[in-house]
Amino acid sequence: MRPPRRSTLLAALSALALALPLVAEAQAWPAKPVKIIVPLAAGSAVDNAARIVAEKLSQDLGQSFVIENQAGAAGLIGAGNVAKAAPDGYTFGGFNDSIMTMVPHLQARMPWDILKDFEPVSLVATVEWGLVVNAEAPQRTAADLIATAKQAPGKVNYGSGGNGSPQHIAMALFASQSGVQMTHVPYKGATQAAMGVAGNEVQAAFQGIATVNSLVKAGKLRLVGVTTARRMPQFPEVPTVSESGLAGFEFNSWFTLMAPAGTPRPIVQALAAAVQKALADPGVKEKLYAQGLTPRGSSPEELAAATRAQLARYGALIKQNGITAE
Incomplete structure (x- = not known):
């Protein structure tokens, strides 16, 4: 075997010299409190999940993980502040997939690129969703709602958290797959839309379980279907939308951690681990399940692949249904 050339040795030594500070930095990380910017309101499903996980990370890693809510502009502002933050491992974003894969298709001009301006860290949990109607409504299943909508095209109103919101996208997907026409009534937020169904202002809505759980328990809303592949252990009597009227229908939201582009890979991998x-x-799992969330976890590479696939999927759906943010 021939000995390596001097140039090869120098290149290897240079690479090692560059890598050693990163390894040392990752080993020392975190050396101070870590901020997680959530571009959504306090009390939202993603915010609740972020606080549950942040508490455990603080215990395990010996530094505070602090949640900072920066709601507004469909998440654009908060996410933009993550993108502009120093990529030093002390600022991350707690995003849902609406911010990551729906909003980019609804804005004429985006201030950041989800694929270029961020480093995926981990899919943390999924927010499971359900189809709700007023507690006094005659519908008991998703099939009942489809039948009602087919009998009176355009007469069934559904609420959402606003044009282009996940609630809007979910019902557009439902209507597209079932071949029904319903009228969209946008509210100023998901909670307001849920209250709209409870007050009989609109007849139905898709909502994150965490958002409507208390209204269901209080007898103001009826959960007629869940959007998971199998029935949820928390609601064993509630059929899936797939089994009760629309085969193959699934929908959920993500809670992910993202870092500014350029964050050292060892730190990204350390946080994912x-x-x-x-x-x-077990305690974290119990708290997440109680909020209607399913713990997931992923590698940075798995989250990157899922983001690209979801971006394409929602792009096609939004274009097909002519959904806009206006």
């Missing part, structure tokens, strides 16, 4: 450990904790 810490998230996996946190999600394995």
